[in-house]
């Protein structure tokens with residue numbers, strides 16, 4: 001799932017409904033920031049663009065941060081959804097700080113828990129634990145003054161109905177964490193402690209211990225804000241207007257988080273939020289003007305917009321009507337058009353074959369942890385890989401049947417797990433004799449040769465950065481300090497051509 005998604009339960013069936021194409025320009029102006037795919041409203045965490053907004057949080061922000069942390073950890077609800085349901089009377093800056101505080105706390109929850117275990121005799125009840133996690137992260141990751149972090153956590157807890165009785169416990173443990181916790185915090189292995197065991201194990205066995213550690217370190221840093229320009233010819237002018245860096249792969253990268261809807265070019269639909277890695281699969285497919293193209297799991301529409309901007313006649317199919325609402329808003333804002341279909345791809349059938357299909361399949365989303373620090377907390381035991389991979393195989397086979405001879409298919413996942421990438425592509429090759437490799441070149445995308453693996457597929461990782469361009473060598477300087485480069489989502493893509 002590229003820009004915004006969390007893992008979804010595979011196999012849920014929905015009835016097909018076709019909706020009219022979004023009209024160019026219709027309702028484009030004034031769309032809300034959260035309609036941009038990949039936007040992570042209000043969340044912009046610690047050693048990265050969100051630290052500034054988290055430090056100096058007011059009490060409203062702390063109270064809301066507690067609600068967000070509890071919502072993720074106890075109710076297993078997505079942070080982005082919880083943030084959208086903030087109390088109406090919470091000012092926007094407090095809302096943003098709450099999102100940043102909660103994201104930072106979820107990102108460093110392993111370290112916070114290790115520290116709490118040193119000073120609490122037994123596991124605190126959920127509300128007290130959330131307040132202590134928040135205090136630990138404010139104290140030791142965000143550099144808040146001790147009195148602000150400790151008194152703030154206690155006051156936020158007191159404001160929570162039914163939790164006042166834990167104030168004494170939180171006060172006592174937080175004070176000790178402030179006074180004695182610094183050296184303990186610093187001695188903890190941050191990458192290891194903050195990564196769930198299942199993920200650490202899978203990354204280590206797939207990539208080796210060193211690479212797994214670098215990826216886990218990358219997950220501790222918030223992602224930069226990346227934008228895809230609607231018109232590549234305007235990219236340099238937009239970079240100047242946005243004070244952004246134009247990366248060799250064509251993405252505009254902002255140095256710091258911002259209110260998306262207030263940025264130059266938003267109202268005019270000149271760009272959309274999309275991680276640099278998420279923009280690569282559509283560029284490998286390289287849709288041409290006038291081609292009939294299917295975006296098979298399309299919402300919220302980052303790749304639909306890329307392909308529509310290239311002049312293709314895009315059908316955007318997705319099983320989620322709610323997510324398609326966002327896709328329609330995005331099309332309207334950018335003045336692009338596509339035929340939008342709300343349907344389960346395992347039930348729907350097209351009326352004619354396609355020239356090209358992009359299948360951005362539902363997956364564990366483990367490539368997006370930098371932007372979704374709630375994800376490991378929502379999946380403490382790991383994703384349901386048998387269900388996900390069965391779904392990915394079924395979608396791949398279905399897509400193949402909808403291609404004309406000579407047509408192209410790109411299969412992509414924002415997963416770091418080979419089960420959802422390399423192994424799906426290999427299995428598809430083995431069972432599909434009429435699938436030939438689609439030619440593509442990392443250099444043509446503005447990236448280094450090592451983005452292409454031995455099988456000819458795209459693999460990019462959060463510890464790699466698109467900033468260095470085609471001549472990058474991550475092995476030359478693997479331990480670069482945080483902030484020197486912004487990383488990218490973990491992504492996999494494999495391209496196939498249907499032999500005529």
Ligand SMILES: C[S@@+](CC[C@H](N)C(=O)[O-])C[C@H]1O[C@@H](n2cnc3c(N)ncnc32)[C@H](O)[C@@H]1O
Nearest residue numbers: 001002297298300301302303319320344345360
């Ligand atoms: C990775 S996200 C897509 C992101 C999108 N391509 C983009 O770039 O903005 C995966 C999408 O697959 C959709 N999906 C999951 N199962 C599906 C199915 N059986 N048929 C159609 N869409 C499905 C989900 O609703 C979700 O929007």
